[in-house]
Amino acid sequence: MKQLTDQLGTTHTFETAPKRIVSLVPSQTELLYDLGLEEKIIGITKFCVHPYHLKSAKKVVGGTKKIHFEKIKLLQPDIIICNKEENTQEIVTQLSTICPVWVTEIKTIEDNFQMIADFGQIFNCRTEAQKWNDKLAFALSDFKNYIQKIPIKKAAYFIWKNPYMVAGEDTYIDELLKLNHFQNIYADKGRYPEIELKKMRLEGDPDLVLLSSEPYPFKEEDAFEIGRFTHHAKTIFVDGEMFSWHGSRLLKAFPYFKLLHERLKN
Structure with a gap:
């Protein structure tokens, strides 16, 4: 059993690493794919356009502001990924009756690093998450040197x-x-x-x-x-x-x- 706290301060308990993921955030769908979790993604939004093939391979469950609740419920997800800015509080509250809803809040690059590390913990892919954070940290440092001038x-x-x-x-x-x-x-x-x-x-x-x-x-x-x-x-x-x-x-x-x-x- 694992207790983890999302970026809004909500603590979630996971018996095992979630195997069925619905993502209602396009950029985070892309991240889940890049973390090697494609097989676990079962539902996405119509705006989840990267990588392109996901829209034909996964169930589309609406947009980011308007969702098909019943479609999501029928998918029997273990976790639903939301974002404070992309999705409404009403959506999060409604979906919480199905399974844990993990909400991210990304205002800074530091928040971004934290989200990737959190996904590593939740989905048992810490090594892959660390690799991404290392690549991003290196690229950020390089860009800061470039932009100085x-x-x-x-x-x-x-x-x-x-x-x-x-x-x-x-x-x-x-x-x-x-x-x-x-x-x-x-x-x-x-x-x-x-x-x-x-x-x-x-x-x-x-x-x-x-x-x-x-x-x-x-x-x-x-x-x-x-x-x-x-x-x-x-x-x-x-x-x-x-x-x-x-x-x-x-x-x-x-x-x-x-x-x-x-x-x-x-």
């Missing part, structure tokens, strides 16, 4: 349109912006504030406007529209998965960030 730029990171919304403080996106020497002009406006384009110059006058590919897929016309309200900002499209997906995705994010900075030099 890059000057800090003021940035706005857009995630939504109608209304326009940006990533603010106390978010994993903000953590990665800081790591990249991007000073978030909306860091003091809450977690995901709605903003008015016409006030952007007054509220920070960014050097960079980053338009994410998800959750809203920004297009050229959006870049043009937003650009009308900036003074001198360079507007660039960025891969939202690299800035917002935690877990093993972070390893792919570091080389992506280096390429991004090389693009910005030109």
Whole structure:
């Protein structure tokens, strides 16, 4: 028997390592796969697109905010993986009637290391989890050396349109912006504030406007529209998965960030 506490402070008791996993978090589905747990994954969301083949091999049980409770119940999972930001409290409470619901909360890279170590404990794959954390720690150290030479730029990171919304403080996106020497002009406006384009110059006058590919897929016309309200900002499209997906995705994010900075030099 094993007692483990998730990132919201809920303690769960496991008689044995869970063998039937439902994951309601796309980035954590990818992590479970990378930890060698593909055979144990039985249910995923329609947004779990990495690795691509999982959607045809596993039962899709809804999205991250709307789930098919009965489908999940019929799968008889031993554990359901959720995330505080991706899934609602109502979903977690409802699913807790089926089996333990492990909830992660990732705001920092340190939280990410903790989640991977926790998965190693839960699923009895400590060696694989440690390997991933070692790889990530090495890549993080390498990137910090690289970024030292890059000057800090003021940035706005857009995630939504109608209304326009940006990533603010106390978010994993903000953590990665800081790591990249991007000073978030909306860091003091809450977690995901709605903003008015016409006030952007007054509220920070960014050097960079980053338009994410998800959750809203920004297009050229959006870049043009937003650009009308900036003074001198360079507007660039960025891969939202690299800035917002935690877990093993972070390893792919570091080389992506280096390429991004090389693009910005030109």
